[in-house]
Amino acid sequence: MDQKDENSETNEFDNTIIEVPASKNNNTRTSLEGRQFGCYKILTEIGRGGMGAVYKAHDPQLDRTVALKVSLQENDERFSREATTMAKLTHPNIINIYGLGTEDERPYFIMEYIEGISLRQFLERYSPSYKQISEWMVAISGAVHYAHQQGVIHRDLKPSNIMLANDKDPKVMDFGLAKDITEQKQLSQSGTIIGSLFYMAPEQARGDIHNTDAQTDVYMLGAILYETLAHKPPFEGSHIELLYKILHEEPIPPKDLVANVPIELEGICLKAMAKNKSKRYSSADEMVTDLENFLNHQKITARPLGKVGRSIRKFRRNTLAPWFLIVLLANAIILYMYLFQTPKSLIREIQIEALDHNKNNKQVFSDNDTIQLAISWTTKSVGHYTHIEVYGKDIKLCSSEQKNIAGENKIYVPITLNDEISEETTVSVIFDLGNTLIKRDISLKLNFSEMSAFRVDAKRTGFSNEPGIDTLNGILWKRKVNYSVNKMQSSSPIVYGDNVYVVGKNFSINSQVLYSLDKFTGKENWRHNAVIKQVIGSNIQGSPTITSRYVTVSLNNDLYCLEKKTGDLRWRLIEVMTPEEKQRFPAIGIRTNTSPVVHKNKIYIGGDNIHSFVNSKTGKPTWKKNKFHWSSHIQDSGSDSLAMDEENLYYYQGFNNYIPQKHDFIGARKRSNGKEIWRYRVPTRSFSPTIPAVGNNNIYSLVGNTLYCLEKENGTLIWKFTPETRQFICDIPAKYSEDLNTGKINKPLERELARHFRAYYLRDIKTIEPNKIWTGVMFNNRLVYTFEASGDIIKIWGQHVSVSCPAITKDSVYFTSRDQFVYAVDRSSGKIRWKYKTGGPIYASPTVARKTLYIGSDDNTLYALDCKTGQVKWKYEIEAAIRSSVSVSEGKVYFMSTYGILYALH
Numbered sequence: 001m002d003q004k005d006e007n008s009e010t011n012e013f014d015n016t017i018i019e020v021p022a023s024k025n026n027n028t029r030t031s032l033e034g035r036q037f038g039c040y041k042i043l044t045e046i047g048r049g050g051m052g053a054v055y056k057a058h059d060p061q062l063d064r065t066v067a068l069k070v071s072l073q074e075n076d077e078r079f080s081r082e083a084t085t086m087a088k089l090t091h092p093n094i095i096n097i098y099g100l101g102t103e104d105e106r107p108y109f110i111m112e113y114i115e116g117i118s119l120r121q122f123l124e125r126y127s128p129s130y131k132q133i134s135e136w137m138v139a140i141s142g143a144v145h146y147a148h149q150q151g152v153i154h155r156d157l158k159p160s161n162i163m164l165a166n167d168k169d170p171k172v173m174d175f176g177l178a179k180d181i182t183e184q185k186q187l188s189q190s191g192t193i194i195g196s197l198f199y200m201a202p203e204q205a206r207g208d209i210h211n212t213d214a215q216t217d218v219y220m221l222g223a224i225l226y227e228t229l230a231h232k233p234p235f236e237g238s239h240i241e242l243l244y245k246i247l248h249e250e251p252i253p254p255k256d257l258v259a260n261v262p263i264e265l266e267g268i269c270l271k272a273m274a275k276n277k278s279k280r281y282s283s284a285d286e287m288v289t290d291l292e293n294f295l296n297h298q299k300i301t302a303r304p305l306g307k308v309g310r311s312i313r314k315f316r317r318n319t320l321a322p323w324f325l326i327v328l329l330a331n332a333i334i335l336y337m338y339l340f341q342t343p344k345s346l347i348r349e350i351q352i353e354a355l356d357h358n359k360n361n362k363q364v365f366s367d368n369d370t371i372q373l374a375i376s377w378t379t380k381s382v383g384h385y386t387h388i389e390v391y392g393k394d395i396k397l398c399s400s401e402q403k404n405i406a407g408e409n410k411i412y413v414p415i416t417l418n419d420e421i422s423e424e425t426t427v428s429v430i431f432d433l434g435n436t437l438i439k440r441d442i443s444l445k446l447n448f449s450e451m452s453a454f455r456v457d458a459k460r461t462g463f464s465n466e467p468g469i470d471t472l473n474g475i476l477w478k479r480k481v482n483y484s485v486n487k488m489q490s491s492s493p494i495v496y497g498d499n500v501y502v503v504g505k506n507f508s509i510n511s512q513v514l515y516s517l518d519k520f521t522g523k524e525n526w527r528h529n530a531v532i533k534q535v536i537g538s539n540i541q542g543s544p545t546i547t548s549r550y551v552t553v554s555l556n557n558d559l560y561c562l563e564k565k566t567g568d569l570r571w572r573l574i575e576v577m578t579p580e581e582k583q584r585f586p587a588i589g590i591r592t593n594t595s596p597v598v599h600k601n602k603i604y605i606g607g608d609n610i611h612s613f614v615n616s617k618t619g620k621p622t623w624k625k626n627k628f629h630w631s632s633h634i635q636d637s638g639s640d641s642l643a644m645d646e647e648n649l650y651y652y653q654g655f656n657n658y659i660p661q662k663h664d665f666i667g668a669r670k671r672s673n674g675k676e677i678w679r680y681r682v683p684t685r686s687f688s689p690t691i692p693a694v695g696n697n698n699i700y701s702l703v704g705n706t707l708y709c710l711e712k713e714n715g716t717l718i719w720k721f722t723p724e725t726r727q728f729i730c731d732i733p734a735k736y737s738e739d740l741n742t743g744k745i746n747k748p749l750e751r752e753l754a755r756h757f758r759a760y761y762l763r764d765i766k767t768i769e770p771n772k773i774w775t776g777v778m779f780n781n782r783l784v785y786t787f788e789a790s791g792d793i794i795k796i797w798g799q800h801v802s803v804s805c806p807a808i809t810k811d812s813v814y815f816t817s818r819d820q821f822v823y824a825v826d827r828s829s830g831k832i833r834w835k836y837k838t839g840g841p842i843y844a845s846p847t848v849a850r851k852t853l854y855i856g857s858d859d860n861t862l863y864a865l866d867c868k869t870g871q872v873k874w875k876y877e878i879e880a881a882i883r884s885s886v887s888v889s890e891g892k893v894y895f896m897s898t899y900g901i902l903y904a905l906h
Contacts, residue, residue, distance in 0.1 A: 038101060501546055
């Protein structure tokens with residue numbers, strides 16, 4: 001059997017509270033199964049806890065099986081302390097440690113491997129005899145007493161931390177929370193609750209770290225004995241209920257639950273678990289003596305619970321006590337409150353509310369935000385302290401205290417959200433007044449702000465519910481943000497709140513800049529200049545993504561995370577780094593010029609050859625997936641912008657000229673781990689950097705000049721729509737058809753094509769119909785070509801490749817093409833509803849705001865079309881082409897020209 005089989009179903013009784021620092025290693029949760037770790041061959045993972053993972057491993061030097069425990073943290077002082085603590089202990093009922101070391105900056109130590117199961121697993125499967133239980137407890141208590149003699153307090157004794165070698169000989173293990181009283185430095189601070197709740201002593205439950213000693217372990221030994229006798233832990237309930245019961249309630253006597261429990265064993269158990277330490281065994285050795293006396297049928301020192309004591313305990317638990325006693329008790333309480341109540345117990349008018357990190361009452365929370373819990377109460381007490389502890393399913397345990405003043409008291413307790421925080425959670429607050437506990441539960445509705453990004457939202461629908469412009473008044477303001485010679489800017493402005501964010505360039509072609517401007521006046525709030533690189537910067541393509549606190553944007557192919565209010569850099573993912581940058585910033589070779597999508601504390605980004613999920617607080621990737629199945633080294637020139645829904649990521653994957661890939665793909669990945677769900681192979685190469693739009697059941701992706709509708713779940717094709725956009729280019733002699741049949745382009749054919757094309761690179765020739773029809777791709781002008789033999793000539797037809805992204809509404813999909821048309825297609829059938837021809841090729845993606853579609857064209861005109869009919873509502877002409885999408889906010893539209901001028905119309 002495995003040493004500590006926690007990969008099986010997790011037992012609710014084994015939850016351990018432990019104070020652990022934040023991990024500096026992104027691979028802490030990655031299993032080492034099957035890998036070489038130092039000189040050890042990892043065989044299988046057999047356990048995992050808050051501090052470390054335990055593996056069954058083979059030691060080739062001594063040819064033996066060992067247990068290898070690896071820290072989940074880098075330079076973990078508590079983990080190293082566990083190894084040195086165990087090294088001090090040599091006892092037949094304590095697991096042995098063989099050695100320790102460090103591998104990849106992660107400490108580890110080697111222990112003996114135990115063939116057997118844990119006491120927890122044994123109790124789940126079998127019912128041991130009372131003689132067997134007593135013998136086990138003698139061995140376990142003796143081992144604990146030996147550890148106490150060496151100055152070691154275990155502090156986390158529980159059935160899952162006791163192994164039964166060969167199902168019979170107990171061995172105590174897992175000294176991760178142990179306290180070495182010979183050490184002056186302690187890793188835990190007062191007020192911190194550590195240990196396992198179901199077996200925790202009252203002093204632990206109060207967070208009284210300095211008062212934990214050998215008698216704390218004695219209490220846990222009693223709790224273990226209790227479970228072996230009663231077949232359940234001493235107390236059950238929620239986190240809060242457990243803490244309350246440990247501090248204020250007595251356990252039900254085991255004999256009241258199981259009638260044949262020996263009264264002597266019950267007495268030993270209850271004495272060990274006395275809440276008052278003066279009434280417990282003073283040492284584990286005293287408990288051993290009583291257990292041995294029981295086995296030898298001799299008198300024990302523990303006083304068995306008599307009929308009177310049992311009746312009193314039953315009465316305390318009995319909610320149906322005689323009515324006259326209840327009335328008498330109630331009157332006594334009222335009289336006491338009237339005559340003798342002290343100011344310390346008088347706490348009223350408790351109010352609790354959640355605020356944002358600036359203590360504003362907006363209750364709008366951002367990725368990896370810290371919530372301020374404002375707690376207020378009224379008291380007549382002066383000078384007494386109120387200790388407050390905050391718990392919750394989705395928050396990390398925290399506590400605080402305040403000295404009371406007369407009247408209203410208020411305290412702000414920062415609570416840290418877990419990674420998978422729910423949008424509605426229950427927070428429990430306990431007021432500890434020394435001799436009184438007051439508990440309040442509140443339901444927090446955490447309104448996490450939606451991001452604003454390219455194509456409006458995470459689903460990249462291109463639809464905004466903001467009011468647009470039905471009747472154009474004219475220009476509100478304009479501002480130049482691109483000062484370089486590059487006239488191919490296609491980044492789009494993004495509006496969030498009262499500001500608009502846009503990427504531009506300084507006079508240097510290598511320096512990209514993010515601007516924050518007032519959306520009403522165009523006045524600059526701040527700008528952030530990206531680091532100038534030695535290589536020539538790329539065209540601006542990515543647009544910023546905004547949340548309530550942060551701006552995430554691709555600049556110079558690096559990913560930046562900035563403070564939204566100030567533009568200050570939080571972190572940066574860098575493609576090429578100096579040694580100084582490597583020390584300051586985490587790095588992956590991301591090379592991205594796309595727009596990320598953000599959800600709570602997660603950032604999803606597509607790079608040249610990867611898809612990645614990055615933690616927004618640290619900038620470190622949680623997972624990184626290579627896009628190519630057949631290589632991990634080839635770089636792709638076209639980054640993927642990702643769209644997502646509640647569970648998955650969706651992407652279009654194109655390839656550059658130098659990758660021998662014959663097809664493009666539309667695909668889906670799991671958001672949680674990047675695992676690929678499905679890929680749909682597009683029949684041709686298109687080189688169109690588009691993003692899918694995500695509907696309720698389907699996704700819509702524009703590849704080449706074809707709109708694909710696929711099922712979200714499995715990538716099955718529902719329908720596709722290809723407009724008739726083919727145009728005649730030229731013809732060549734039919735004698736070259738034989739070369740086309742072989743998929744080759746010889747020198748004569750090259751010279752003939754050169755007569756018609758100034759620059760060309762023809763590849764991917766495929767035979768559709770031998771000696772009659774062929775297709776190929778001509779680079780540098782984004783056309784897909786068809787060659788058709790007709791008599792003595794071959795006619796060459798060209799079909800435009802679209803580079804825009806579709807927009808979807810409830811019933812329609814809208815997309816554009818370089819053939820100058822805007823198309824509206826029915827979402828359910830894929831049939832065309834209308835099309836409208838502009839005055840020039842279209843590179844921009846349409847934006848729909850309520851009933852109006854906005855699209856810019858290379859004819860220097862912004863068009864506003866009626867979504868239902870395709871008729872023009874109005875149009876506005878500027879001095880340059882428009883290749884950015886439009887952002888709509890409060891009856892205003894914002895867009896960018898290729899000259900780098902940002903316009904605001906109203």
